[in-house]
Every structure is written in C-alpha cells, then in structure tokens.
Amino acid sequence: MSRPVYRFASFRLDVAARELRGDGVLLNVSPKVFDGLVWLIEHRDRAIGRDELIAAIWGRADVTDAQLGQLMRKLRRAVGDEGEGQSLVRTVPRFGYRWVAETRLEPAAATPVAADTPPAAPAVPAKPRRRWAMAGIAAVLLAAIGLAWWQTRRDAHENDVIAVLPVAIEPAGERESAWLRLGLMDQLAEELRRAGLRVVPSDNIATAARNDGTALLGEERVTAATGARRFVAATTRRMASGWVSRIEWREEGRVRREVEASADSAVGATRKASRQLLLALGRPPAALGAEQGDAAAAQWLERIDALLLDTDFPAARAALASAPEALRRSVAGQLRQADLELATQRMAEARQGYVAVLAHEPATEIDALTRARALIGVAGPVAQEGDLAGARQHLSSAIGILDALNAPQLLGEALYGRGMFALVQGDLDHAEADFSQARIALELAGASLQLARLQGQQANLLAVRHRHAEALALWSGAADRFERFGDAEAFIDALGNAATEQLSLLQPQSAQATLQRADAWLARLDHPLSDALFRFVAARVLAQNGRLQAAREQFEALLTDTATGQVSGMAATVGLELARLDLAGGNAAAAARRADAAMTRLQQPDLASPLYARIRHDGWLLLIRALRSAGDGPRAAQETQRFLAQADADEAAPVYTHLADAELQWPGNRVAAVRAYEASLAAARRSGAPGDMAEVVVSYAQALLAAGDIDAATRIAGQTSAWATQDFACAVLQARLYLALQQRDAFARAMASLRQLAGERPLPPDLAAAARTPR
Numbered sequence: 001m002s003r004p005v006y007r008f009a010s011f012r013l014d015v016a017a018r019e020l021r022g023d024g025v026l027l028n029v030s031p032k033v034f035d036g037l038v039w040l041i042e043h044r045d046r047a048i049g050r051d052e053l054i055a056a057i058w059g060r061a062d063v064t065d066a067q068l069g070q071l072m073r074k075l076r077r078a079v080g081d082e083g084e085g086q087s088l089v090r091t092v093p094r095f096g097y098r099w100v101a102e103t104r105l106e107p108a109a110a111t112p113v114a115a116d117t118p119p120a121a122p123a124v125p126a127k128p129r130r131r132w133a134m135a136g137i138a139a140v141l142l143a144a145i146g147l148a149w150w151q152t153r154r155d156a157h158e159n160d161v162i163a164v165l166p167v168a169i170e171p172a173g174e175r176e177s178a179w180l181r182l183g184l185m186d187q188l189a190e191e192l193r194r195a196g197l198r199v200v201p202s203d204n205i206a207t208a209a210r211n212d213g214t215a216l217l218g219e220e221r222v223t224a225a226t227g228a229r230r231f232v233a234a235t236t237r238r239m240a241s242g243w244v245s246r247i248e249w250r251e252e253g254r255v256r257r258e259v260e261a262s263a264d265s266a267v268g269a270t271r272k273a274s275r276q277l278l279l280a281l282g283r284p285p286a287a288l289g290a291e292q293g294d295a296a297a298a299q300w301l302e303r304i305d306a307l308l309l310d311t312d313f314p315a316a317r318a319a320l321a322s323a324p325e326a327l328r329r330s331v332a333g334q335l336r337q338a339d340l341e342l343a344t345q346r347m348a349e350a351r352q353g354y355v356a357v358l359a360h361e362p363a364t365e366i367d368a369l370t371r372a373r374a375l376i377g378v379a380g381p382v383a384q385e386g387d388l389a390g391a392r393q394h395l396s397s398a399i400g401i402l403d404a405l406n407a408p409q410l411l412g413e414a415l416y417g418r419g420m421f422a423l424v425q426g427d428l429d430h431a432e433a434d435f436s437q438a439r440i441a442l443e444l445a446g447a448s449l450q451l452a453r454l455q456g457q458q459a460n461l462l463a464v465r466h467r468h469a470e471a472l473a474l475w476s477g478a479a480d481r482f483e484r485f486g487d488a489e490a491f492i493d494a495l496g497n498a499a500t501e502q503l504s505l506l507q508p509q510s511a512q513a514t515l516q517r518a519d520a521w522l523a524r525l526d527h528p529l530s531d532a533l534f535r536f537v538a539a540r541v542l543a544q545n546g547r548l549q550a551a552r553e554q555f556e557a558l559l560t561d562t563a564t565g566q567v568s569g570m571a572a573t574v575g576l577e578l579a580r581l582d583l584a585g586g587n588a589a590a591a592a593r594r595a596d597a598a599m600t601r602l603q604q605p606d607l608a609s610p611l612y613a614r615i616r617h618d619g620w621l622l623l624i625r626a627l628r629s630a631g632d633g634p635r636a637a638q639e640t641q642r643f644l645a646q647a648d649a650d651e652a653a654p655v656y657t658h659l660a661d662a663e664l665q666w667p668g669n670r671v672a673a674v675r676a677y678e679a680s681l682a683a684a685r686r687s688g689a690p691g692d693m694a695e696v697v698v699s700y701a702q703a704l705l706a707a708g709d710i711d712a713a714t715r716i717a718g719q720t721s722a723w724a725t726q727d728f729a730c731a732v733l734q735a736r737l738y739l740a741l742q743q744r745d746a747f748a749r750a751m752a753s754l755r756q757l758a759g760e761r762p763l764p765p766d767l768a769a770a771a772r773t774p775r
Contacts, residue, residue: 183306412441546759
C-alpha cells in the first residue's frame, strides 16, 4: 500500500506516518501543528479562511484568533518560514493563509506484496445494483428544503480501495460499445466485490467519466476523485469467433496480474476473465446468482444497468420496453423499471413499481437485498406525498434487513435518507446519529461521491445548530471533492452553501471569493433549480458587499423564474431580501408590504421545519422594524406580541424575540428594554453565531449611544469589534463609538474601513458630517 508523501524545500512530509523531516532529520512538532501543515498543503490550490482552519485543526469553533496566530507562528518556525519572506505560508489579509511553496507529491516506500496475492481487503459481498436511492431522496428533499463538510483527510484505509475503470471496447466503432463500456465495468466490479474485495462504486466512476466527457479515464484522475490507488482495467474485443476479454490488475504504476478469456458474448467473456483474475489473486469467485446463470437475462440486465449508470434514461426506457416479457415481469425487471421512474422523477409510477416488488415474499439473501432496495426506493415517493414519518419507517425496515447482511453502500444510503428526513422534521439528534453511521458504511464501501453528499447534509445539520465555522469546513471540503469528480451541479451547490455559511460568519468578501470559483463551471450547469438557488445566494452576497442595484435586479429576476416556484418558500424568502433592500434604501412602507406578504407564507404549516426557523426569525424582526419605520407603531407592537407568543422551539428564537421586544420598549420603558436586550444578548452567546451576536450588539449599543450612555455602549460594542473590518453594520457601530469617545484618530481609521465596505450604501449622515468636520 502506498502512502502520500509531500516534498517542499528541504522537507519531507509523510501524512500516513505523521512524520515531518528536514534535511533527513525527524522533527518534533505538535499534533495540531502537523494537522495544520497537512491541511494547508492538501488545499494549496486556494486560500484557507481562518474559520475553516480552526475547524479543521481543533474540530470546533470556539478558538480565538490569538490561539490560531500562536499555532501559525509555531508552524512557520517548524518549516523555517519566519520573518517577512513568507516563502511557504502566505498570510491573506482579512481572510487567512495559503500554502505557496513549490510542493510535489511522491509515493513513499510501498508495503511489500506477495507475488501471488494482493493485500487482503474487508469482505464485502455483492453490491445491489441500486443507484437511485440517494439521488431520489435528495431530489425530494431539495424541493422540500431548497435553501438549506468537515473535509476528511483521506483515511489510511482509503488506499485499499480498488477502482474498476470503464472497459475499452474494440473495435472502436462497435455497435454495442455505448453500453458495454460501463455495463462490463459494473459487471467486473460486482464480481470483485462478491469475492470480498473493496471496490469503488460504479456510479462514482461513471460520474467522473461522464463529467470528463470521455469514455476512458486516466488513473491519476480516478485517484484524485476517489482516493483509489489500485486499478482493474479491461479491454473486450470482438473477434471472428466471438469475444475476447483481457483484464489487468495495476498497482504502483505496474501491471501486477493479467488474464484473458473468450466466449460467445462480451458479457460471458468478461465474466470468465474476471473469475480467472480472482483465482490468480487467490480469491475464490462467488457462486453465480440466478440472474447471472441465465446468460440471455444477464445480458439484458447488464445493458439496462449500464444505461441507467450512464444516465441515458430514454435509452434505458427503450431497452426495458424491448426486453423479453418474462424479464419485464420478473422481480429484477420490475425493480429496474421502478429505478428508472424514480431517476426521472415519475414518483407515482416509481411508488407503484416498488410496491409491486415488495409484494413478493423474501426467501433468500438476494430476495432480502431486493426487498431492502425497494424499501429505500419507495421512501422517496412517500416523502414527496408529505408522509415523512412513513418514509422514515420504510427506511428503518430496510436498515433492519441490511444490518444482518454485508452491503455497506446500500446501508449507507438508507441511513443517509433516514437522517435527512429526520433533519427536515427537526429530529436533530436522530439525524446526527444516522449521518454518523452512514458515514462509516459509505467509507467501508469506498463511496467517495456519496460521502461528499452525506457530509453536505452533516453541514446543514451543523448550520441548523449554528455551528457555522464547522459547517463551512464541511462544505469547502465537499466542493473540493465534487470539483475532482467534475460534478458541476454538486460543486456549484456546495460553493453556494459555503458562501451562505460565510455570510453567517460575517465574511461577505470571502463569500464573494468562494462564489467566483464557480465562474468557469456555470456554463456546464443545466439544472434550472440549482441555477436559481445559486443565483439567490449570489444576490445575497452582492447585497452584503454593498452592490445593491445588482442584488435587487437579481432578486427581482428570481421572482419571475419558474424554478423559484419549485422550492417551498423560496419566493417568500426572495421577498424578504427585497424588503430588506427597501428598508435600507429608506422606503419603509414598501418594505413593510413585502415583509408582511412574505411572513404570511413563511408561517404556513408546510414550512414549519427548523430549516426555515432562521428565515422566519429574520423576517419577523424585519417586518416589525419596517412597520415602526413607516410610522405604524400599533401594528409593530401587535406583531411583536405575536412573535413573542408564537416563537418556535429553535434555540435561536429568543435572540430575535427578545430583540424585537427590546426595540419596542426603547426608550419609553428603558428598564424593560435593557432587560430584554440582555436576554437577547445571552441567547446570542448561547447560539454562538456571529450573525446573531452582531444583530443584537449593533442594536443595543447604538441605542445606548443615542441615550448618551457611552460606558455601557463601550462594554457592549466591544463584542463585535473583531468584525468591524468585514461587516458594514459592525463598522458603522465602531465608527459611532469612536466618535462618541472623541477618539479622532481611531474614528478616522474606522471611517476609512467603513468607506471601503460601503459599496453603494450611503454613509450614515451623522458619521459623514462628523468626518467632514475639521479637527
């Protein structure tokens, strides 16, 4: 087994051995310094934000900039990068760090392998050919969630995974080559997996091949996407007398085994050659199943599976329609038909097909796997009908079956789906437990692409719990993985989610840089819903960076986009953003009208999920502020009381309900207002979200400044000073505080920062006037 080793300057970093050597001498560095060094090097293609680095090294968010700075000084000292040179680690002002040293990756010494047998891998039997569970469930939840990755370093055992490459078909113009290249790849992967080898799921390889626009993939490309360092490559050739299949086992850049077999069909030749390969490796082939024993049925099923794997759904539908009637009526045929309906979002037909499969009584292990597949499949259509509890029950039944078997990818998919439904229902503890178990199962299956999708949902869970720095690290890692797979849609979605977390961390400039990574990929995006969601995030980022006109135009365009209507509550959320722009532009009446209409929709039962809680809180506070600014004090008081009475159980709700109450009470009942402000501030500290803290502190401190209580205002305002160089509202507060303290030099510096952040936002008149006043 090979291990990644990095070389830079006079240093050698062995990740798996956790050794750093300088000029051949082993250096003693702390675990956190080592982790930081690895993280920077592995992500040297981009700058790493402070919060991401903190989450990656410490695994939590409650780490100060001072602690990170101290660690970075130790890291620089360890690799001789002290002083002003920054030849290895460059500081990125107001953001974080980037590894800039020339670095090369080379294999360390490989563990010796016996001449006749490869290193043993965990026993994993045949993976059921079920590829649409995760995609189907995720599609249902995308419509339900809409707006809703600790990046894992490659585990040492990831290198044990074997990747079966798409099969080369000769001659190149062979009529059947369109489906054979993936169908035979999948068949070969199944044979290896049934013999107990750990094989990258075929859909991972198919995704990389499809996104590369090439039938054949290079080994470096597959390693980058999946982590696999062992490869099985096959060539199947039509001859005058039939078909010949030659298979190579490659490792460490060498062909370690080679076998060849012939038969009347491509499927038969590849199956014979794969069984010869297993015997050459000292692995007894598994017994053929019923489907595989029937050569004609096996070839039909391989062809249909290959077309599904290649997402050529019209061709798959045509192949199913032209298959022998007995095959279409069989459990195998019914299951493929249901898979096709689910993949093409024909939910009623998919449900009907899975129910038909479930009507068969399980009697053998294969029947048990088939039943589990159908239970996972039917969960998506059931959920789309609004029965999330029923969908979770179907998945629980599937998990109960799979617990007694050894099918880790299928188990991982079932746990993933049940966790997502639990997340939508607000059952966060069960969601976290399911995601954790799913991660283990998918790691055992070597399913890198599914792991990325899973960890994206873990990031959503962290975001709901206001752990935004950790969520950002997860999404950043997910984006890297999707980029390696060439999956434009998933890559762009991950970038949008990462930018959303950066906005929650009051990092709008970093969010803008994150979205710019998508520029070269947007032309490849052909999914209208993903495009609309990305444009929504982009508009929010524009607004937070002061580009108000461009943001307004983008929000207004979204309101007329048909894709916006496909996401529950998205139109209302866009309306809130436009109301926010109206209020910031001085049109309080228009803001109140928009916010009122949006909140009417956001309080409907179908949007009761905790995933919408933050949007509801923001929207209600915005409505109350707009009503007050428009001079409708009685309605503002009425909405405040409704907000206080109807606030849901989300832990961030008290931040906003107490804040609305404080602003209503101030200045008429200052004692009650201060009590509410302090309660809101305490809730914001418990939340730990920078956005929550800034919302409360800016309002509280500015109220105190207006009342002339400078000492109290200083105590409160100091809690957001760290964000005054990146967030406009915090910068306004800091400038007002320095003005009140008559600190002219500090005020001048604060104003310079404020102007830099403002964009199209006008400077507050009191600050602009003070800045013009001579000293």
